[in-house]
Amino acid sequence: RRVLEKYSNRERNRVRDFIHKVARVIAEAFKGYVHGFEDLNKEKMFKKSRTHNRNVAKSDWKTIIGLMSYKSRVRLLSPYNSTKKCSSGMVNAPKGALYECRSCGLKIDRQLNACVNLYLQVEGLSPSPKLFVGLVGGGVGLP
Numbered sequence: 001r002r003v004l005e006k007y008s009n010r011e012r013n014r015v016r017d018f019i020h021k022v023a024r025v026i027a028e029a030f031k032g033y034v035h036g037f038e039d040l041n042k043e044k045m046f047k048k049s050r051t052h053n054r055n056v057a058k059s060d061w062k063t064i065i066g067l068m069s070y071k072s073r074v075r076l077l078s079p080y081n082s083t084k085k086c087s088s089g090m091v092n093a094p095k096g097a098l099y100e101c102r103s104c105g106l107k108i109d110r111q112l113n114a115c116v117n118l119y120l121q122v123e124g125l126s127p128s129p130k131l132f133v134g135l136v137g138g139g140v141g142l143p
Helices: 004-030 049-056 063-073 108-125 129-138
Strands: 033-037 074-078 099-101 107-109
Touching: 004 049, 004 063, 033 108, 063 074, 063 107, 074 108, 107 108
Parallel strands: 033 074
Antiparallel strands: 099 107
């Protein structure tokens, strides 16, 4: 029992140290910027899968946010529809790894689409095709 406690404490300390280092690197690299994080609620993420539940329980989102908040400015963002809403327009799309907008024809990875949407939330901008091309680059993800 003591051995298990010893090694679980060691793992916890290593994870905490790693999170501190990552937060410091991000804060130093992007001084003066507002860092946006999704305001995620773990309780709503638990499913019937034991493996998924354990992975969600082990995650340290709030720790990262807490460490970043004393190193730089942090803003919590609503995760509502961040992966479903088109970052080039305002249309929602069904689930899938690849986001395909029915209105503008945008085909992009769902996670990249969510990142662009969260960035727009931090900056207080509304989605537009010209802004999207400027953010993502010369036509990346466009048909």
